[in-house]
Amino acid sequence: MFRLALVTCLAAAPAAAHYGMIIPSDPMLSQEDGRAIDLTLSFSHPFEEDGMVLERPEAFTVTHDGTTTDLLGDLSEATVMDEPGYTLTHELARPGTHVFAMTPVPYWEPAEDAFIQHFTKTYVSAYGDDEGWDAELGLRTEIVPLTKPFGLWAGNVFQGIVHLEGSPVPYAEVEVEFYNEGQSAGVPSDLMITQTVKADGNGVFTYAAPASGWWGFAALNTAPETMAFEGEDKAVELGAVIWVRFEEWMSR
Known part of the structure; x- marks a missing residue:
């Protein structure tokens, strides 16, 4: 984990980037780890660990080897970052990449005078098989990975292509934010949070x-x-969100 010098500025306004989140307990499940993972669903400002209310999603699925399974009924209510969220435990029955996707209910954001709907994905590999890591789900908007979205070292490059209604979006703006668990990282300027x-x-x-x-x-x-x-009539912001895990370099 990195640590940056934190410069406190009382007059600075907090960052306002919102993220739908699907965080698994393990992005690369091995045989030694067991056969199930825990997943946590939330809506938040992830760097500040500032939770927001996540209403029961419109859809929550897992896609493996071209087959999509509805998991909405498996969600359990939970408190995540002091706000309502969801959890579940899911067994990965077969090797390969399992893509978890959430379609939330549109969220009204007064600060932006608009609704926000973030179509969120996370990719998990099972049992040493990465087949399907570049799967596109056909969501209304999504980031299709051009780099395998797991098994990355810190410092590696991640590339993706932004799709909206099935077509690439030229010059799309992409916000990037670190999930700052335990508030272990700081920033010299709020401009660097997002x-x-x-x-x-x-x-x-x-x-x-x-x-x-x-x-x-x-x-x-x-x-x-x-x-x-x-x-x-208010505008609707459509967010294509993907969560990617980067691993710390390991020396012998």
């Missing part, structure tokens, strides 16, 4: 994570439709 990169003309973005841990990538676009709030 980093931002832009995709190229083909919708491809690149980021090198400077430290081990979970990193969230959120590609943000505006839906063509609006939603009503207190009698007014």
